[in-house]
Amino acid sequence: MLGRKLSLARVTWRGATWGALFGVFALWLVEAVPMIAVGAGNAAVWLVLALVTAGLVLAGFFAGLLLRWLGALPPRHRWIVGTALALAVTLTYYAGTTAGSLAIFVSGAVVLGSVAGGALGSWFWRRRRISVAVFAAAALGLLFGLRWFLVDGNDAYVASPEWAGDAKALDAEDPSKPGGFAVKTLTYGSGSDQRRPEFGTQVAEAFRTASVDGSKLVEQWTGAAGWARTRYWGFDAKHMPLQARVWYPDGAGPFPLVLVVHGNHDMEEYSDPGYAYLGELMASRGFIVASVDENFINGSVASNTLGIPEIFLQKETDARAWILLEHLRTWKAWNAREGHPFFGRVDMHQIALIGHSRGGEAVSVAAAFNRLPYNPDDANLRFDYGFDIRTVIAIAPVDGQIHPAGRQTEPRNVNYFVLQGTEDGDMLSFHGSRQLERIKFTDERDWCKTSLYIRGANHGQFNTVWGRSDLSGFGGHLLNLRGIMPAEAQRQVAKTTISAFLEATLHGRSEYLALFRDTRTGRNWLPPTDYRNKFEDSTHRFLATYEEDIDLTTTTAAGGSARGENLDAWGEQWLKLTWGDLDTSAVVLGWNAKKETPSYTLSVPAAAAPKKDDVLVFAMGNMGETPATFTVELVNRGGEVQRTVPLRLAPPIVTNVYKASFAARVPKSELVFQSFEVPVNGSEVEAVRFVFDPSVAATVALDDVGVRTPRQMAR
Structure with a gap:
């Protein structure tokens, strides 16, 4: 049996039990202290704290009974291990973290606490050199874990001094400054x-x-x-x-x-x-x-x-x-x-x-x-x-x-x-x-x-x-x-x-x-x-919202059409977020690095053509890990092409919410749209063409292509 392989001295087991108890108690303090600090004036908080503490101890006892097959563990030690398991379940229930991360921390605290306590107990009994070495290793493990647990994190926030590029600053009063009223x-x-x-x-x-x-x-x-x-x-x-x-x-x-x-x-x-x-x-x-x-x-x-x-x-x-x-x-x-x-x-x-x-x-x-x-x-x-x-x-x-x-x-x-x-x-x-x-x-x-x-x-x-x-x-x-x-x-x-x-x-x-x-x-x-x-x-008039039907070649504006060339991905999707749907559909366009230039063209029916001073608008989100560079071409009915300077769609912003990926298995980024505007010089636009840089593979979502009529916001 496993118990015969771990036939340790009573004093060793006693130390291991106290060490495990210390680990469980420390973890519970992490929860209890903030509760007391904030809710000390609410008698219900004290009652709930007492009931949950008693419930954990009782749950630990019954969990210990289920661990009897681990014959190597004395009854009291089984109780502490069972309490640790009950604590892990409690933390998992509320914390929003994965069971894996909690299992690592709780089991780590209990195991290392047991080893350190057992080694310390053995030091008083025999084999002092071995005991000191084992205790030192376990203590270092605990200290390292404690340090990681208590520090604020590893990936520091860094400002982006070039975030605005060469964009022109708005010529208006700073809205964050106090106004003229007392x-x-x-x-x-x-x-x-x-x-x-x-x-x-x-x-x-x-x-x-x-x-x-x-x-x-x-x-x-x-x-x-x-x-x-x-x-x-x-x-x-x-x-x-x-x-x-x-x-x-x-x-x-x-x-x-x-x-x-x-x-x-x-x-x-x-x-x-x-x-x-x-x-x-x-x-x-x-x-x-x-x-x-x-x-x-x-x-x-x-x-x-x-x-x-x-x-x-x-x-x-x-x-x-x-x-x-x-x-x-x-x-x-x-x-x-x-x-x-x-x-x-x-x-x-x-x-x-x-x-x-x-x-x-x-x-x-x-x-x-x-x-x-x-x-x-x-x-x-x-x-x-x-x-x-x-x-x-x-x-x-x-x-x-x-x-x-x-x-x-x-x-x-x-x-x-x-x-x-x-x-x-x-x-x-x-x-x-x-x-x-x-x-x-x-x-x-x-x-x-x-x-x-x-x-x-x-x-x-x-x-x-x-x-x-x-x-x-x-x-x-x-x-x-x-x-x-x-x-x-x-x-x-x-x-x-x-x-x-x-x-x-x-x-x-x-x-x-x-x-x-x-x-x-x-x-x-x-x-x-x-x-x-x-x-x-409310002035937006949409050429394509990708929600009217399941035909890739039609547009929201009656009489319009869509065409893709040299694309490895072209399809309409109901988009997803990290949690749930985004509640919109978009066209997803993707291409591999190649010599042929990928493009996506929307024909513009006469009834939906931009008017004088209108602005072409669209939203685009990057679904890959690399930036996407593209130009927009406005093709007039006479064949004249108005081409923008190259536009850049940055990759998704990588998040670092948790210290480590095992703490919570959530994606590092999610789809977020960026709006673009292109002035329309003249009228009679016959087509809008998105021309993508073929040198770098990318995948983008395009949505809400249309025109906006600039006007003042009425009160």
Whole structure:
């Protein structure tokens, strides 16, 4: 038997048991200490911590019984090994990492701890030289693993000083600089918040708000977990407060209204103060900004750290959206109430919603709900809002947490801007690009939608409370934090682009739209890193979107045709992201290095031909690992060819979210589109031809080929 081969002295086994116990205890501390640091004021956190600890010990006992076939292990040691296995299962359940990475760390800590402890025990018994050598080797292994576990990472973020090339800088005022208004602040809320005096006793009478009944829009605010949540906050789902921090200009107004909402985070570590940098900036530039408190919907530190679903509220995204609309109802009442401090000072025809993470999906849902008479899943909940929400901005949003009436959310006729970082340890996929694809423009007003993909940005640094690590506990130590750009640089991106988008869409400063058509025009304002931007407005007339049929030779514009030459790949595909679909179809074109020049040509029917001053637009994404160089030829009906200078499509941005690939098996990059624009000199364009450099093999996705008519953004 294996036990006879490992017939070690009792003192050796005793040392091995203590060593293994130390390894398991150290791993558990990695989880427990952050819980206590954040949630010490919540009795439920202590209760959950105690129950899970007891559960691990009990699970270890039963797992040890299953290990009896390992006759070499004494009973107590089997118990410790079983506890380690139970801990591995627990960590795997919540951490978002693969079972393989956790197995390596947990088994490594237990095995090396056992060896070190056993060697130390043997030192007191006999064979001291061998014991010292074994102990030293095991201790070095533990120290090396501990060092790797605790350091911030290996692949450091490096700026890209040449990122903008020779692009011309936009001749406009820096949108990240404070404007001309002095900024005032206040808070509004229930007046009875037992956790935060700024929403409790410090709220002025004019800004005290009534609670709202959100019980129809959340699940799991029931039972023991619901009781614990109610006990912590002092209210239940039927009495949700309307509370926010406000930054506003010292002036008569009226000023556009901007609501900002956070996403899911430890509810004990309040998220709403984390957007003060945006509130102060935008208030100085003539906007009223309210950072909305929805912390009471978030998961507790116990659930966020341990992944216990019973403590999470379920299907709460619609509640996050609905609460925003209830806040707008409050602002509308204040603006209309004579004698109120905000009487007549709010421009209720110029409203924007900004959301981060789950809040990033909630703002899109709110924009959709805003135009509905009833909750699409329950007509017993009447909406009837109809606010003039003109702009929606999503920061690293989730997508697909909610499907109203079983469908994807498709807001219409709203300006939309989404930001996403490459080093996001929470949202490993650019889900906001899916929402971008689904937004449609169906009326005659001026609208636009745009995205920005930012190398080096993570999830949390957009909020000053959330910080640098996007995962807590064990999972957080697997992230490559050195690959993240400095916090101030990341927030500079947010300040510049969010301010510019609000100025363009709510203040009518259309000159800032150039920043979203080509990010390089912001070279004087933005940190030097790599960006990918996609832009579309309501003037776009599409020649080919690749969603009309399955015929490769037809185009969206009736009468047009497509032709490929010298291509090794030519097909239309429904595109994928790291997680799920991109929600758009495109043509995929690929070629190997060869002498023949590959090309792809779209014939342009007369009805779809560009008009004077129109611009050819298209989006292209690199699906390979090498840059793709190409030119665009506009062929006039007389045979004259307008040829661009060579254009370069950079390869996908390689991400380094985790310290090592075994920590989480996720792709190093994903497909992100880049917009291009080509001026049309003259008219009568008969064909558009993409001519690719044949010297380097590449594969690209081409989508949304059409023309844009430049015009001013109307307010």
